[in-house]
Each structure stands twice: as structure tokens, then as C-alpha cells.
Amino acid sequence: xxxxxxxxxxxxxxxxxxxxxxxxxxxxxxxxxxxxxxxxxxxxxxxxxxxxxxxxxxxxxxxxxxxxxxxxxxxxxxxxxxxxxxxxxxxxxxxxxxxxxxxxxxxxxxxxxxxxxxxxxxxxxxxxxxxxxxxxxxxxxxxxxxxxxxxxxxxxxxxxxxxxxxxxxxxxxxxxxxxxxxxxxxxxxxxxxxxxxxxxxxxxxxxxxxxxxxxxxxxxxxxxxxxxxxxxxxxxxxxxxxxxxxxxxxxxxxxxxxxxxxxxxxxxxxxxxxxxxxxxxxxxxxxxxxxxxxxxxxxxxxxxxxxxxxxxxxxxxxxxxxxxxxxxxxxxxxxxxxxxxxxxxxxxxxxxxxxxxxxxxxxxxxxxxxxxxxxxxxxxxxxxxxxxxxxxxxxxxxxxxxxxxxxxxxxxxxxxxxxxxxxxxxxxxxxxxxxxxxxxxxxxxxxxxxxxxxxxxxxxxxxxxxxxxxxxxxxxxxxxxxxxxxxxxxxxxxxxxxxxxxxxxxxxxxxxxxxxxx
Numbered sequence: 001x002x003x004x005x006x007x008x009x010x011x012x013x014x015x016x017x018x019x020x021x022x023x024x025x026x027x028x029x030x031x032x033x034x035x036x037x038x039x040x041x042x043x044x045x046x047x048x049x050x051x052x053x054x055x056x057x058x059x060x061x062x063x064x065x066x067x068x069x070x071x072x073x074x075x076x077x078x079x080x081x082x083x084x085x086x087x088x089x090x091x092x093x094x095x096x097x098x099x100x101x102x103x104x105x106x107x108x109x110x111x112x113x114x115x116x117x118x119x120x121x122x123x124x125x126x127x128x129x130x131x132x133x134x135x136x137x138x139x140x141x142x143x144x145x146x147x148x149x150x151x152x153x154x155x156x157x158x159x160x161x162x163x164x165x166x167x168x169x170x171x172x173x174x175x176x177x178x179x180x181x182x183x184x185x186x187x188x189x190x191x192x193x194x195x196x197x198x199x200x201x202x203x204x205x206x207x208x209x210x211x212x213x214x215x216x217x218x219x220x221x222x223x224x225x226x227x228x229x230x231x232x233x234x235x236x237x238x239x240x241x242x243x244x245x246x247x248x249x250x251x252x253x254x255x256x257x258x259x260x261x262x263x264x265x266x267x268x269x270x271x272x273x274x275x276x277x278x279x280x281x282x283x284x285x286x287x288x289x290x291x292x293x294x295x296x297x298x299x300x301x302x303x304x305x306x307x308x309x310x311x312x313x314x315x316x317x318x319x320x321x322x323x324x325x326x327x328x329x330x331x332x333x334x335x336x337x338x339x340x341x342x343x344x345x346x347x348x349x350x351x352x353x354x355x356x357x358x359x360x361x362x363x364x365x366x367x368x369x370x371x372x373x374x375x376x377x378x379x380x381x382x383x384x385x386x387x388x389x390x391x392x393x394x395x396x397x398x399x400x401x402x403x404x405x406x407x408x409x410x411x412x413x414x415x416x417x418x419x420x421x422x423x424x425x426x427x428x429x430x431x432x433x434x435x436x437x438x439x440x441x442x443x444x445x446x447x448x449x450x451x452x453x454x455x456x457x458x459x460x461x462x463x464x465x466x467x468x469x470x471x472x473x474x475x476x477x478x479x480x481x482x483x484x485x486x487x488x489x490x491x492x493x494x495x496x497x498x499x500x501x502x503x504x505x506x507x508x509x510x511x512x513x514x515x516x517x518x
Contacts, residue, residue, distance in 0.1 A: 047270035052133040076303030091225030092232040146204030163207035170203040245388030252392040275351040329363035357412040368426040383429030452491035459487040
């Protein structure tokens with residue numbers, strides 16, 4: 001395949017990935033606005049649901065870092081057209097995942113028997129709901145296995161859009177299903193969660209069947225590779241150890257929030273934080289969607305030892321996406337009170353500051369996402385390990401200090417400080433080990449942002465937050481959209497015009513010359 005055709009294939013894949021992820025983003029948005037308000041109608045039960053579901057993190061991170069390492073090397077083997085080696089590394093990391101999922105399932109089963117160990121002041125009704133939710137989660141391990149398999153197989157080929165399309169269809173059914181379980185007559189949150197898990201299992205299994213047909217390998221062929229491999233262990237252990245440290249670090253300072261809050265402040269405080277967690281998760285998924293296609297491509301370039309293309313793509317990614325890490329978070333923060341008032345009602349207005357702080361953290365972390373992908377691709381383990389060891393210490397020290405002065409809001413402030421320092425470490429690691437001109441690159445992008453940022457302030461002045469919004473009122477949603485969409489889109493479009501002005505003018509000049517010639 002020629003260089004041009006490879007670039008065209010990559011462009012097509014990226015376009016399809018973005019199209020499906022934008023549709024997925026819209027379905028996720030519908031889920032946020034249709035599902036969460038129903039679940040949040042009973043804050044105490046919603047808080048318990050949030051705590052129980054937060055234990056999913058122990059499933060998500062049960063691979064001990066080997067999935068991240070395996071994905072890197074699987075992408076390299078794919079670029080080198082070595083399918084047998086690709087399946088061998090995938091089989092090894094999935095084998096490791098299954099082993100530790102069994103242990104995690106046992107631990108969650110213990111919490112299901114004794115939910116009071118993680119939930120403060122649990123009532124008899126809440127205890128029963130907690131037990132049922134945790135037992136459902138306990139038996140959901142196969143879903144994680146299938147999802148990780150799909151993630152590796154599809155993403156290394158830049159075919160994420162295939163299984164994402166299936167997820168979108170299933171997600172629509174999940175959204176429609178909320179009215180069957182939570183309505184004016186009933187509040188069956190346990191039934192809804194079981195319904196969601198069964199649909200997730202079905203979606204992941206169908207994606208596996210499609211993968212075997214598309215990529216010409218059988219499940220039996222893969223199962224034959226599902227074993228411990230000393231060769232793959234030696235190959236992946238260094239990066240896996242770094243990924244494991246990052247995973248443990250991430251869990252300690254990012255994923256235990258609901259459990260910490262429940263243990264020390266109670267489920268009502270968890271419910272207030274749950275709104276911020278939902279916004280945080282939504283924004284994080286949006287930025288992962290933005291950068292996901294480039295992770296596999298960075299690994300392809302490293303596998304092919306194409307340093308020039310790697311640096312060129314990193315530069316283009318930063319210049320094209322930095323504006324998206326700044327403008328949308330600023331718009332969300334400015335309109336946060338109105339968003340929460342319309343979305344979940346005045347009962348949750350105390351979540352505004354927490355949500356603002358969480359959006360600030362995702363802005364910091366989004367800026368460093370592509371840089372962290374490059375550090376992993378380039379095996380910069382020292383930087384990764386330093387970050388993994390340093391950040392939990394900062395988080396818990398700042399949490400302890402802030403608790404004295406800020407009480408329940410201390411966790412949100414500690415998270416802002418930790419994520420900010422983590423982004424600084426990532427940028428410094430890139431500067432010292434990969435791209436010495438990274439700061440000048442960011443400075444160049446920020447210079448092009450001055451006019452868009454000025455326009456953003458003008459938009460805030462022209463479109464102030466409305467004061468007469470009503471909870472879950474269609475007109476209020478429309479009224480708020482008329483303010484949010486222009487405030488975000490006008491500065492972003494102006495930035496892209498400034499960034500690509502030369503290309504746009506060249507295109508118009510050539511078009512004009514062709515018309516004159518004709």
C-alpha cells in the first residue's frame with residue numbers, strides 16, 4: 001500500500017470513528033438528560049447506586065496494566081502484518097485479565113454481603129438494594145472480558161466505529177428502557193441495572209462475532225492463544241508495570257471518590273457529587289473520543305520506526321485540538337448553574353461549584369492526553385512511574401489539608417490540584433525526553449486563540465445565563481441551547497479559520513483560477 005493510500009485509509013477510518021462517536025456522544029447526551037434525572041429523583045437511593053456502580057473500577061483495572069501494554073504491541077504487530085503474534089499478545093493479556101477478574105468478583109461479593117462496610121448509615125431498604133446491585137455487578141465480569149477484547153482488536157485497526165455503532169444502537173434501547181423501570185408508579189433501580197448489564201453483554205458478544213468474520217480468525221484460534229506466554233510477559237512487563245502504577249495511582253486519586261465520600265460524609269453528599277461525576281465522566285468520554293484514533297496511530301509509527309511522521313502528527317494534533325480543551329470547559333463553567341437547574345432541578349444547586357471544579361480538572365487532563373499517548377508509545381517508563389507515585393501523595397495530602405477548611409468540598413479542590421500537577425509532569429516529560437519544542441508549540445497555539453477567547457467573552461456578555469429556567473422544561477432546554485451553542489461554536493470556528501486560513505485562501509484561489517480557465 002502506498003503512503004498516499006495509507007494516509008487516505010487512515011483519514012477514512014478517523015472520519016468514520018468520529019461520525020460514530022459523535023452519534024454516540026449525542027446518545028450519551030440523551031442518556032444524561034433522560035436517564036439521570038429519573039434516577040436522581042430519590043437522592044439517597046441514587047447516592048447508593050453511585051457508590052455501588054463506582055466499584056466497577058475494580059473490574060475496569062483488573063488487567064494490572066497488561067491491557068495497555070498489549071494494545072501497544074498488538075498495534076505494532078498489526079502494522080507489521082503479523083496476525084499470529086497479534087493474537088498471541090491479545091490472548092496473553094486477556095488471560096491475565098480473567099485471572100484477576102475472578103479475584104475482584106470475590107471481593108465485590110464480600111461487599112455485597114456486608115454493604116455497610118462501604119456505605120455509611122445504611123438503612124434496611126438501602127442495604128437490600130445495595131446487596132442486589134453488587135451481586136449483579138459481581139457476575140458482570142464476562143462483559144469486561146468481551147469489551148477489552150473488542151477494544152484491542154478494533155482499535156489497532158482503527159475500526160472502532162464498527163463496535164461503537166453496535167453500542168449506539170444498544171444505548172438507545174437502554175435509554176428507552178428507563179421508563180419501564182423508573183416512573184411515577186415505581187422506582188426499580190435494581191431491575192434497570194440488570195437490564196443495562198444484559199444489554200451490554202449482548203452488545204459485546206455480537207461485536208466479537210463480527211470481528212472474527214471481518215479479520216479472518218476464529219474464536220477457536222483465539223482461544224488457543226488464551227494462555228500465559230513467557231515471551232509476551234517479558235515483552236510487556238516493563239510497560240505493564242508502568243501502566244499498573246498509573247492504574248493504581250488513577251484509582252487512588254480518581255476512582256475512589258464515591259467510596260470516600262460515602263464513608264465520611266454519607267450518601268446525600270455522594271448524590272450532590274454524583275452530578276459532578278456524571279458531567280466529569282461525560283467530558284472525559286468526549287475527550288477520549290477526540291484523541292482515541294491517534295493512540296493506535298502513534299503506536300503504528302513507533303512500530304515502523306517512523307519518527308518524522310510521529311512528531312508531525314503530534315504537532316498537528318496539538319494545534320488542531322487545544323482550542324477544544326479550553327473553550328467548551330469555559331462555556332460549561334459559565335452556564336453550569338443554569339444547566340443543573342434545568343437538568344436535575346434546584347435540589348442539586350449545591351453541586352454547581354463541585355461540577356465547575358470537575359470540569360476544570362478535565363480541561364487540564366485533556367490537554368495532556370495526546371502527550372501521554374506518546375510517552376506510552378515511546379516507552380518513557382521513568383516519567384510514567386514518577387507521575388504514578390507522586391500524584392496519589394499530592395491528592396491525599398491536599399485532601400487532608402483542604403478538609404480542615406472546606407469540609408465536603410475538599411475532594412473537588414484536591415482533585416483540581418492533583419490533575420493540574422499531573423498535566424505539568426506529562427508536559428515536562430515530553431519536553432525532556434521527546435520534543436524539546438513542546439512549549440513553543442503550545443505558545444503558538446495559544447497566540448492563535450487570543451481573538452477566539454475575546455469573542456468568547458463577548459458571547460458571554462451577549463448571551464447571559466437566563467434566570468427563569470424550569471426543571472425539565474423543553475422551552476428551558478431550547479433557551480439554554482441558544483446561549484451555549486453560539487458561545488462555544490463561534491470562537492472555535494474563528495480559531496479554525498485563523499489556523500487554516502492559508503489553506504482556505506489557497507483553495508479559493510485555485511477554484512477561482514479553474515473557473516476563469518473554463
